[in-house]
Amino acid sequence: MVEQVRKLLDKRLKSIEKLEELRQALIDDKDTSRILISVCGGTGCRASGAEAVVDAFAEEIERLELQAKIEFKETGCHGFCERGPVVLIGPKKVFYQHVQPEDVPEIVAETVLQGKTIQRLLYTDPATNEEITYEPDVPFYKRQTRLILGANGEIDPTDIEQYIAAGGYSALSKALFQLTPEKIINEVTKSGLRGRGGGGFPTGRKWQSCLKAEGDIKYVLCNADEGDPGAYQDRSILEGNPHSVIEGMIIGAYAIGSNHGFIYVRNEYPLAVEHAIIALEQAMDYGFLGENILGSGFDFTITINKGGGAFVCGESSALIASLEGKIGEPKAKYVHMSEKGLWDKPSLLNNVKTWANIPLIINKGADWYSKIGTDGSKGTMIFSLVGKINNSGLVEVPMGITLREMIYDIGGGIPGGKKFKAVQTGGPSGGCIPEEYLDTPVDFDELTKLGSMMGSGGMIVMDEDNCMVDVARYFIDFLKGESCGKCVPCREGLARMSDILNRISHGEGKLEDLDAMSDLGEILSDGALCALGRSAANPVLSTLKYFRDEYLAHINDKKCPAGVCRELIEYSIDADKCTGCGVCARACSTNAITGEKREPHTINQGMCIKCGACYDSCKFDAVIKG
Amino acid sequence: MDTSLDFITIQTILESNAEKVENLIESYIDKKEQLISLLQDVQAEFNYIPQDVLIRISQKLEIPLSQVFSVATFFQAFSLKPRGRHTITVCLGTACHIKGGQRLVDKMERDYELKPGETTEDMRFSLETANCLGCCALGPVVVVDGKYESKVTPDKLDKILKKYE
């Protein structure tokens, strides 16, 4: 039935001429007099209530019958997630943040119809206290080079025609009809593109080995497992511009001679899965997937698979095991995946961001691309700048920008006037970088030299209130829970490291523990089976290297300088500041706080479980943490 | 990880949903490799993976039961025990942790007597933790029945949960 309906509504573009015809028609048809309103519908903004804002706009436009005057669309993630829900208006892109449904009628009446800006919805630069009206002027965006993410704010990801109108699938046309597989791989190699999933392996070289591999059946895989906590770029791209990934995969498949591909998305990204499925269906309808793509004679289809909730499945051999219906246990990779991968066939696995870079490289050429970035790391990289930072969100910058520029110029520095302590990069396989290295350029090799890594682009900023022992403990506990358990170093080693770190943060650490952890670190990096295990000790090793004094404070003085490790801090009430309002006593779940009304209260240390509820609830800063 | 299983009291799903189960498994009949997808469908349908459905999958798809069981226990997405009416997922990703995500888990234990991986006695809530939901700029993040809540404090959590019977 679906097939019959498909034939009736046959939108398949059977040649590149037809594609260009459609593209031109879409561009000509566009009513440029309509004012564009784009609301960010990414998961982040949805968590802040964007769906209600979208509904409010739809209702208001209908109510005032403004469809002819307004082009309204719900787009993918704009990247400035902490300011959501985000709304952009008009060709100059008036930028409104924290928009609520109640604001919508006013926005339509004032800004859309009369061009007046609403002050309270504007972004204020914390450095200058200036209100900024247009998105390109917002410091967070100004210093970015949004080659990949830029489209997210402009197109509705559930409408392939918007992607086509914006120039989509032109790289595919060029690849299929003007280039040969060898030429394509040559371009990718010359561009200097390196894998954006963490390994940083030269992409062109990977493609070349897959092309050379023997066999009729080859697979193209997209790793959208993005397990690094703190990183969500892949989610944003897959939600906001899935066709860029699909186009990249088709080009890659053509280059190595594959007819089937898989996108492996983690289970925790339902919206990304939904948008990817819609995009695949539409790509199929329009003839970009399936048989005889654009009349080239090349066939290619893509299947989507969801993960089952396992960080280890981001590792390539575990991902493949999962695709084969088995548990996600990694295998030794002494025979490369380009020879024996999925079902023992040559397989090309790349990360979402890597695939999204391909149409760009094919369209603009390797020469243009290789001018961006550093010698060793070409192109732009998308980072998720999160944690203790004023401007938090997704940042796309050329490789080579310094950490300092990222954190202070784009990120706007640390909120609350707190002092910067460390930036954690590369997820659980990476390390913490202290202040003295902030002028390091962000580049694959430079970060590795510091004992961290680029990883998937997570960049978590920490301040004086974060305890580095607690951070190490957090990462090891995370990895311990995600370890597949197959090999002794990782399974046993991480469990023991976790025991040690938990003891240290409880004030039961011994000096020998630090040596034991270094030894365990060596066992892991030399002996573990897969990259997860081999890099698992990095969070501990890097914090031991740069923040040893904090460990020593925990062990020798039984103190947590940052005031985080519960067993080592004490809450007390400052009798001078306490007004006796009793709010803290009510917040306390163990009844540890007593006192008469309007008299200073006291905390019974014996009953206190150090949860911090009193500290949070006191409006007079009378609860002291020390 | 709670690996205790009290099968004596678990109802047999198969009796009342025989046809639905058969059709679901039937659609995967020559696609053994999509076992994980099938288990996800079962989890979505019944809110857990019933024992007899697992056995039926092993029989129909001709995969040894021990291997199906291994897959069901390896991945965090699958629950072998019935989940509560509402599933609360607290994000414990790095960014959310830095902003105090653990306090929400502690609060659930203190005030709702609910630990991660468990379900309340009255089957009202099940608590899960996730290692990053991809909303890192808005932590701490909590998802209840698929609805995302951002910048959640222990107080805000109470208000959110009140809405779920």
Add this chain to the structure above:
Amino acid sequence: MTKYWISSEKTVDIEEAEDNNAVHFSVDDKNVVVSSGQTIYEALQRQQGIGNIPALCYHPAVRPYGACRLCTVEVSEDKGKSFRFVASCLYPAREGIIVKTNTERVRNLRKGIIELLLARCPNTKIIQELAEEYGVEKPRFALGDHDCILCGLCVRACQEIIGKSAISLVNRGIYKEVAAPFYAYELGEECIGCGDCAFVCPTGAIKMGENGKPELPRVKIPYAEIGAMVSASQD
């Protein structure tokens, strides 16, 4: 000599191996010639006195798994310019590679792995023997009470040799264990009582019981509780 699983102690004449399928490589500065298609560990089984590599999760009757990591050696693929650590039970013996089985780092790694295993299984004879051989005294970690080292030999034997797959490795990470479906205490009809699992087990954690079926290793860390469950096939 400590008991390791080796298939035979027969040596092969150098002349026999000199054919088109021969692979020449060096192990601890000695030249070795073996027929192609073998892993380093397999190839060295037949070479007396060369490379005394310990292994626990290896058995010639099943495919190698690479879990215990005791067989790790250093290998150079670029004529000695750089070395990396690989599991010799999985790494294919390739022409021209340089293998070092006894460097300080390799010995330290073995010591470290044995210390971890001894902490997990302090009362298991073969682990104690390994500890003595490699100079591991008291582990610096809290002691567990297991006999099972999760080498997976029993599971692989049941799957690959017998084809029944009555047991499997369930859960992940530190909660991993050898179990029957639904953590049943007893195995039903899917187990044919052949005893292969107990035969290949290097530590004796899985033993044949009086009823002709294996007694599964009990997990003793506090995290996991095995429910009182009847065998899945008993209905």
